[in-house]
Amino acid sequence: MPATPARRGAVLAGSAPIALLMALLIALLTAACGSPADGAASASTAGAAAKTLTVVATTTQVADFARQIGGDRAKVTQILKPNIDPHDYEPSPADIQAVADADVVVKNGVGLERWLDAVISSSGFSGTVVDTSRGVSVRKGDGSKEEAAGDPHIWHNPLNAKIMSTGIEKAYAAADPADASYFAANLAAYGTKLDALDADIARKIGALPAERRKLVTNHDAFGYYVDRYHLTFVGSIIPSFDTSAELSGRQISELVAKIKATGVTAIFSESSLPPKTAEAIGREAGVKVEAGEDSLYGDTLGPKGSAGATYLQMEEHNTDTIVTALQGE
Known part of the structure; x- marks a missing residue:
């Protein structure tokens, strides 16, 4: 007996949930058959992107350099705050804890942070210490015991700032090889800005x-x-x-x-x-x-x-x- 229009409609209506269920099963099977390697690669990529170096920088200047080179791959804790004299700073327990938790410690060097060795010793820090003065031609000190290493104000020459930033970039690349090209690109971009600054200062002073x-x-x-x-x-x-x-x-x-x-x-x-x-x-x-x-x-x-x-x-x-x-x- 042929189905009446009413019966045909009832059959079709009854089959709709079954069709929907089949579609869902097919979708689930398709997802389950995806490549495990693809999923692992995605997880690996996400993990790499999320990697962030924990950095402690002593002075305001080297903290700025550390941020410029690190970008979003470095979380920088700055010990010295603006308008605080770096010569006679007294470190706090929070400074010691920050150093203890760091992957990299960045300092100015040339004896400016006379307090830092004691902080590192107290914290038990075993990571990398970047002395940004390495490679800089240091001016003679004033003859005092405190300035036996020389004039520590090395940052007041932008070409020295390039050397200081390069030291930071090398330490970051060693601590996080996967992001080495990222740090190198940041260094190149910042170096261009420092060269432009140097040329601009020379032009302005030269006009006097x-x-x-x-x-x-x-x-x-x-x-x-x-x-x-x-x-x-x-x-x-x-x-x-x-x-x-x-x-x-x-x-x-x-x-x-x-x-x-x-x-x-x-x-x-x-x-x-x-x-x-x-x-x-x-x-x-x-x-x-x-x-x-x-x-x-x-x-x-x-x-x-x-x-x-x-x-x-x-x-x-x-x-x-x-x-x-x-x-x-």
């Missing part, structure tokens, strides 16, 4: 009349900058690389006389140091004093959002501040 390229700073932190860009260093208010030293009354009088005799047009304080002595000397010598939060960044980068928040910004800002003041504008 030779008789105006004379520098008096709050402390002797800019020797590498002075050497690189052919400035004349007249003197510093703090007669040392170490910011804890002080001028005597006689030394202050001698510096004032030297400023007047050499025709210095400005004195430069630093954002991280009290400007009181610089301002007193400036008044006595009759010259302008660049002081305050937007003066020179010497031993430390500035906080986020400031004119010296990154190394590139810091050196550009320092140069613009120096050139504007020495031009007498």
Whole structure:
């Protein structure tokens, strides 16, 4: 007996759940038959992409370099905060724990972090320590025991910053070979920016009349900058690389006389140091004093959002501040 239209509709309606079930079974079987190697490769790729080096960097400058080279493959803990003097820093228990957990520790070197060896020893750290001063031509120290290794302010020459960044890149590649090409690409890109910075500073300083390229700073932190860009260093208010030293009354009088005799047009304080002595000397010598939060960044980068928040910004800002003041504008 032929099926009536009503019966045909009932049969079709009854078969719909069966068809749907068959479709689901086919889909599940297809997924189950996928290549195990493909799944393993996907998991492996995901694992590789998720790998992140744990890095501790001491100073604000080397922490910036460490982030530039590491990108999203390095989590960088910065020990020294902006506007904190690196010469006499006292490490905290949190610093020791951070070092204990690190894969790589990055330091400036040249004796700047006199406290770091004790931190590493206390933490039991057994990873790689990157001394970014390796390969840098270090200036002589001031003769003191603290500066026996030389002038530690190596970052104030962008070409030294390239050497420092290269040391970081090598350590990252050794610690994480799978991402070596990523770190190398970051180094190349950052090196291009450092070369451009160097050329820009040379152009701006070179545009100053030779008789105006004379520098008096709050402390002797800019020797590498002075050497690189052919400035004349007249003197510093703090007669040392170490910011804890002080001028005597006689030394202050001698510096004032030297400023007047050499025709210095400005004195430069630093954002991280009290400007009181610089301002007193400036008044006595009759010259302008660049002081305050937007003066020179010497031993430390500035906080986020400031004119010296990154190394590139810091050196550009320092140069613009120096050139504007020495031009007498």
